[in-house]
Structure formats: C-alpha cells, structure tokens
Amino acid sequence: DTGVSQNPRHKITKRGQNVTFRCDPISEHNRLYWYRQTLGQGPEFLTYFQNEAQLEKSRLLSDRFSAERPKGSFSTLEIQRTEQGDSAMYLCASSPLPQDRLSPLHFGNGTRLTVT
C-alpha cells in the first residue's frame, strides 16, 4: 500500500491557462474522489468515480472543470481557462467499495494551485 499519490504538488499558472492534475489511488480501491479546499474551510466535494464511471458531480462545479478516470486506475482533473478563484488545494482520495456503510476516504498530499 503506497498510498494515494498526486502530481504535481504545486502549480502556479496565469489566469486563463489550462491546468491538469493527476491522481493515482491506492491500487485496490474502486472509488476515487476529488475535493477542493480553501483556507479556513473543510474539503468541498467536486466529483467521484467508481471504477471508470463518474457517478456524481457537484452542482456547484463549473463547466470549466472536467475529470476522467479512463481505465479505472489513475484520474485526471482539468481546469480550463483558470480564474483566480480557482486557487485552492485540490485533494484526491480513494476508498474501497462500501459494504453496508461508507468506507473512510484516504487522501493524497494534494495539489496546491495558485492562479496569478
């Protein structure tokens, strides 16, 4: 178990540019989640996958955000035409399939995005 891996750790970009983040979950975990966290707030749900299927996406998520998990293993989160308000820590988490209740999420170290 090598844990959840996220790359890059930090990303600085100019407003209007596109960025892409990668997440490699714990290998035996079927579920993969993306969250966003800003200073002083808890993580905010963005979307989640079960294997390669994207099962839920936050209603608050702009159309500029898109996520994929093409082979049910790693996932990418792309933000198009970045805005300063996109500056945040982007967290990926994975979990096994729930049995009769939700399993805990295991988080990666996050990608800190700064939009200038």
Next chain:
Amino acid sequence: QKEVEQNSGPLSVPEGAIASLNCTYSDRVSQSFFWYRQYSGKSPELIMSIYSNGDKEDGRFTAQLNKASQYVSLLIRDSQPSDSATYLCAVNVEYGNKLVFGAGTILRVKS
C-alpha cells in the same frame, strides 16, 4: 443550515488535559461519521470512524455518536502539543456516497 457544523475555535487546552471537539449534522439518515486531523499545509488524515450510537475508543481518542441528537464528538485525552491541528468532522448525507466535511475546529495544546 449547513450540513455539517463545527465550532471553528481555536480551542486552547493545556498539555495533559482532555480536548473535546463537537460536530452537529443536519441529515437524519446519515450512517457514517469520521474524524480527520489536518496539520497546516497537509492533507486530512483519518483518526476515527464511527457508525453506531455510543462511544468508540482508540488509544487516546474517543468518538461519541448520538444519532437522535445528530451529534458526534471527539475526545482527546492527555493532549499533547503534537495534537495541535485542525480537526475535521465528515458525514455522509442523503444516502450519498460522498463525505461532507465541516469547516474544522482548530485545536491548540499549550505546553
């Protein structure tokens, strides 16, 4: 009303004391409850999970759940300066398959 509410703190306790962290949630059908610890600039780290009413103990940590009152708490006994962090309460809501997090409580343990 927010789905998961926590007092933002900071909660300051002396070393060796008991720290008590509280969380309320709005969804009566929530089934899964978690406490995470987050150090500044780091990602959340799971401390405890609790699913049934009552207490669950793990070392210096005790999680308490009261579904009738929609209340979950975390007690930290013999608090250490290394416990100083933000503690996040997370709950699944609306039969959902995601966790909703509170804003977190900042804990400061003074030596």
